[in-house]
Amino acid sequence: MKLNSIGLDEKKSKALSNDLNTLLANFQRYYQNLRGIHWNIKGKRFFELHPKFEELYNDANLKVDMIAERILTLGAVPLHTFEDYSEHSKVPVGKNVTKDEEAIRLIVDSLKELLVIERKILDDSAAADDEGTNAMMSDFITEQEKTVWMMKAWLAEEI
Template identity: 75%
Template sequence: MTLNSLGLNSKKAKDLANDLNHLLANFQIYYQNLRGIHWNIKGKRFFDLHVKFEELYTDANVKVDNIAERILTLGGTPLHTFDDYSKEAQVPVGKNISQDEKAVQLIVDSLSELLNIERQILDKSGDINDEGTNAMMSDFISEQEKTVWMMKAWLGETV
């Protein structure tokens, strides 16, 4: 077994970087969805949701950068074209969504998919003692679980 300069199994670290690229593609679609609903939201809840969606896309933008930098840290190359993102992503694409409940449901659906991907990465990063990726995924998961709970509460639903 060959270790990289971080003390991680080189092959497993590269595999993890590929998994992070999958997460990156999905986060980029999620980010763009948030921009779209921020721009297009209409109705009586406009003021509250417009601000909330901006908060979420600002946070997603930071996470995108963190994911890309972690990919680089592990020796990979981050995906960086919309073509790559759309081929790789699983999160739903929201187009021309202006209705409040549809917008919030898109966020819940997207975060649910991101959480599934992050949990898979968390398992793999734990297996190879990659504490950097592990900590990042743990932070993402706890924040996103809270957001899902809040969005579901807004929809009048339970988790």
């Protein structure tokens, strides 16, 4: 087994980097969705939702950077083109979303996709003894599960 400069198995790090690039692509689409609903939201809940969507897209932007930097730390290159993001993303595209419930549902659906990817990375990073990636995924999952719960509460739906 050949180790990289941070003491991890190179093959496992490459596989984790590929999964992290998939997560990066999906986070970029999620981020762009949040920007769109922030700009386009209309209705009686505008003053409630507009700043909430800004909070969420600022957080997503930070996470995009963290993911890309982790990919670099593992010795790989982060995806960085819209073509790559479209090719690797499963997060739904939110185009011209103006209604509050549709916007919140888009967030919940997007987070569901991100959580599936993150749980796979969490399992694989644990198996690779990659505590850096593992801790990041654990933190992301904890935050996003809470966001899903809050959004579902806003929709008056059960988890």
